[in-house]
Amino acid sequence: MIEQLKTFVADGIGACKVLVVGDVMLDKYYFGEVSRISPEAPVPIAHVIQVEETLGGAANVVHNLALLGCQTSIIGQVGADNHGEIFLGKLKNIGADYSGVIETLKPTTTKIRVISGHQQMIRLDFEDAAELDGAASDKLLENFFSRLPNVDAVIISDYGKGVCTKKICREVIGACRAQRKFVVVDPKGDNWQKYFDASFITPNLKELNAVLPKKIPNDDAPIEEAAHHVIDEFNLRGLVVTRSAKGLSLIDGEKASHIKARAQEVFDVSGAGDTVIAVFALALAGGLDSEAAAYLANVAAGVVVAKVGTYAVNREELLNAL
Numbered sequence: 001m002i003e004q005l006k007t008f009v010a011d012g013i014g015a016c017k018v019l020v021v022g023d024v025m026l027d028k029y030y031f032g033e034v035s036r037i038s039p040e041a042p043v044p045i046a047h048v049i050q051v052e053e054t055l056g057g058a059a060n061v062v063h064n065l066a067l068l069g070c071q072t073s074i075i076g077q078v079g080a081d082n083h084g085e086i087f088l089g090k091l092k093n094i095g096a097d098y099s100g101v102i103e104t105l106k107p108t109t110t111k112i113r114v115i116s117g118h119q120q121m122i123r124l125d126f127e128d129a130a131e132l133d134g135a136a137s138d139k140l141l142e143n144f145f146s147r148l149p150n151v152d153a154v155i156i157s158d159y160g161k162g163v164c165t166k167k168i169c170r171e172v173i174g175a176c177r178a179q180r181k182f183v184v185v186d187p188k189g190d191n192w193q194k195y196f197d198a199s200f201i202t203p204n205l206k207e208l209n210a211v212l213p214k215k216i217p218n219d220d221a222p223i224e225e226a227a228h229h230v231i232d233e234f235n236l237r238g239l240v241v242t243r244s245a246k247g248l249s250l251i252d253g254e255k256a257s258h259i260k261a262r263a264q265e266v267f268d269v270s271g272a273g274d275t276v277i278a279v280f281a282l283a284l285a286g287g288l289d290s291e292a293a294a295y296l297a298n299v300a301a302g303v304v305v306a307k308v309g310t311y312a313v314n315r316e317e318l319l320n321a322l
Helices: 002-015 058-067 082-093 134-150 166-178 205-209 220-234 272-285 290-305 315-321
Strands: 017-022 024-037 044-057 071-075 077-079 102-104 110-116 119-126 153-157 182-186 238-242 248-252 255-259
Touching: 002 290, 002 315, 017 058, 017 134, 017 272, 024 058, 024 082, 044 058, 044 082, 044 110, 058 071, 058 082, 058 153, 058 272, 071 134, 077 082, 102 134, 134 166, 153 166, 153 272, 166 182, 182 272, 205 220, 205 238, 220 238, 220 248, 220 255, 238 272, 238 290, 248 290, 255 290, 272 290, 290 315
Parallel strands: 017 071, 017 153, 024 110, 077 102, 153 182
Antiparallel strands: 024 044, 110 119, 238 248, 248 255
């Protein structure tokens, strides 16, 4: 399998076309040093020495796909604001097609973090998580339907910020099934009915427990049993459960694979779920079977968790990891 995956990563990814639909956001980091307390209030003063801006939410999925060399497009929502301009500029820089992103009266979802040393001091969220209105939904779906015939797979990346409504998810999944395209969902919350008929859903253990009548531990047998229950309830082909330091589990019909994580000096799961769904869907789009796709996704996640903070894996790193 390893040689097959190496060949795919080296030579096959460039032909794959993946469309991402979801909640995009901009992540901003202010890194500083704290040496004194403010005379105005009992709070630390951070002297900012570095600022970083990165693609977050569904756009981090796009970032992973683009760095791996996939032909990538994104459908989502931004506001008419400075954060939106910065965000679209970053999509342009990585070569992603962002012509399907619509502008609305809602602000661009932005998360600002102030960090001193390795300690996050505060996070500021700029967002309006209300569902898109009818006109915005119609425009977004129009953009989706016009692009679907030209892609190999679709990812729904739901961060609960108003794009992945029941209407949009049902329309997207229905169209994918009609055109025999893979559609893979990164879920949010406990309303999985809107994901009914998807090909695969990729929850972490907490997200899986949110839709179960009784919580399960992070062990192979109960995860496998719960996955079959969820697959039947929501008419899925399969489930990929990310399990932090224990790796991931693929349940595809009657077939189950429990793939262990590689030991890492650093184990930061920030953004690892985005990497898993990006690489898994990309591999399916490229014609790999689900077990090979899950194995490759686990290897890619191993690269990401060895980094601090949200990180997108590139093709060279994935080949080295293989």
